[in-house]
Amino acid sequence: MYKTMFGASGFRKGMDLYFQRHDGQAVTCEDFYAAMCDANNAHLPNFLQWYSQAGTPTVKVTSSYDEGSQAFSLKLSQEVPPTPGQPMKEPMFIPVAVGLVDSTGKDMPLTSIYSDGMVQTLSNDGHPIFTTVLQFKKKEEEFIFKNVPERPVPSLLRGYSAPIRLDSDLTESDLYFLLANDSDEFNRWEAGQILARKLMFSLVADFQQQKTLALNTKFVDGLRAILQSTSLDKEFIAKAITLPGQGEIMDMMSIADPDAVHAVRTFIKKELAFQLKDDLLAAVTSNRSSEAYAFDHDSVARRALKNTCLAYLASLNEPDVTELALNEYKSATNMTEQFAALAALSQNPGQVREDALLDFYNKWQQDYLVVSKWFALQATSDIPGNVVNVQKLLAHPAFDMRNPNKVYSLIGGFCGSPVSFHAKDGSGYKFLGEVVLQLDKINPQVSLTVIAK
Structure with missing residues (x-):
């Protein structure tokens, strides 16, 4: 907020004064506030309430x-x-x-x-x-x-x-207008998120009343315009076309309905993939690169957009898309793109999924952190009956109940999947109960952490 009020140069002046006054000292928030105000000849009445008054305004x-x-x-x-x-x-x-x-x-x-x-x-x-x-x-x-x-x-x-x-x-029309035109990327993203949440809540109500689900064409057109833009930052596009998560929507409901939220989000994702398929395919193709891995903004943005579009396409579970994801997996020159392609392939059950998961493990089995990601990917999957797959992974040679990080990746990951953990047949709860009883004998602190999460 200081930078917002004083600008980049004013914030830098405040930082310079702060270090000039207090370098090497143990100081307080009030000292930082004083440096910012003094450097900019400013008075911010009741600003210190942010440090002393609880609650979000x-x-x-x-x-x-x-x-x-x-x-x-x-x-x-x-x-x-x-x-x-x-x-x-x-x-x-x-x-x-x-x-x-x-x-x-x-x-x-x-x-x-x-x-x-x-x-x-x-x-x-x-x-x-x-x-x-x-x-x-x-x-x-x-x-x-x-x-x-x-x-x-x-x-x-x-x-x-x-x-x-x-x-x-702001009306719904205002939000669509800002989604299409606002020069501020945060507000453009936020407009899309508000519209997506409204759409999801509306469709959840329709799903609960067993009505036919239909996607608002204005929402599709809004995302299409963003996806087709040549002036917007690619990383922004990737974030702007990403739907709110299931957990976010359930947190906003008076009575959470995991099955309804999952069904609605899956429907929206598939319908968007179907209606925007050509644009999504073009984005994957145009953002493919065979160059050596580089960690700079343009490269990060390119990978983010390509991977987001590939995830959308994979929801269609069509042969041409599966082939595309498999090619992306095999031709990837870095972990980010290979893992994203693996995640896309993992969306749908079948032999292609199993073969890709096995290949990835064989390639990276010596890397402890990568194997933890591999466990988490499978644990958080929404494929039907995933509790059975997770139970099998407990016996995997790379899994160790005595290792907290492996426990958090596999068991914690499973509990973080709303559709699997909250399965109507109670299988998710039963699985957690059984595992916690085993875990409590080995490491009570870890078992408590798993339950708390």
Whole structure:
């Protein structure tokens, strides 16, 4: 948040002063705060509440536009939930980075803001400003942007400028618009995640009522546009097309339904793979490389996008895709891509899966950490009846119940698979109970850790 408020150069000035004052000393958060403020000649009232007040603030935002005065208003209110020992909370100092997006998808230049009886003129040495940071310090505040020629779509909390929960009045259409146009990659990703969660909750309700599942075409088109973009960072594309996890969705449900969430997420993944197959195949092909492994951003981004697209395609369980994944596995020049191809092949039961898993183990059996990844990959699989496979792996020569990391990879990994662990027949719970009884005799601390996770 300091960097958000002071910028990169201001943050560096604060760091330099902090080390100048305190290098080699045992100091406090207050000392760091003082260095940041002194270096930037700033005063941040109630900012230290972040260090002394428990709980995550929820910020509600409502917007309105007055065409006659060309003024766009954002009304913000904050609430910090009561926590043990702190039933009453004071307002926090929350930096909210904001931009306004016009109807063509372009950022609007910001000229002035009216708040708390004062007008602040925004300038940057004559250059236009497209993002500003609102200093939200009270329980409720209103910020009015002047000289706004049309009603914009607000891009709120850009760059995740504060660790809060945001509750805004953005409509579903606004979210699709931001998904397609926002220049801030975090907000573009967040818009997609919100839409995906809404879609998943809606389909879970349909599944529970035994209705036919159908995918929103606007959601498909939104992801297609991102996938086809030549200007977006490839690592961002990989993250933007990734669906929220099953655990995340279940955590947000009043009564978790693992089977329904798994069925819905599987449906969405397969349907996206089917409708976007050509684009996904093109992404795999265009991001394939035979060059030596390199650890730089472009290479990491290329691998991330290729591997994400391959995982989508593998959900189709079609012969041409299986052949593609097998070729990627055999031709991989590094662990990242080979393991990703193995994970794709492991999505579907069959001889190809078993052969690939055996080949990988034979190749890497001398590497302790890689074998742990190999165990975890199989343990977390959603293939039907996976508890039987995990039980067999307990007898594998590379598994040792006395080794905590092997236990966490195999048994902990299995418990982290919602569909397998929470199987309706109770087989997942029974398996864990039996293993914990064995484990408790060997290492009670590890058995406790497995249960706690």
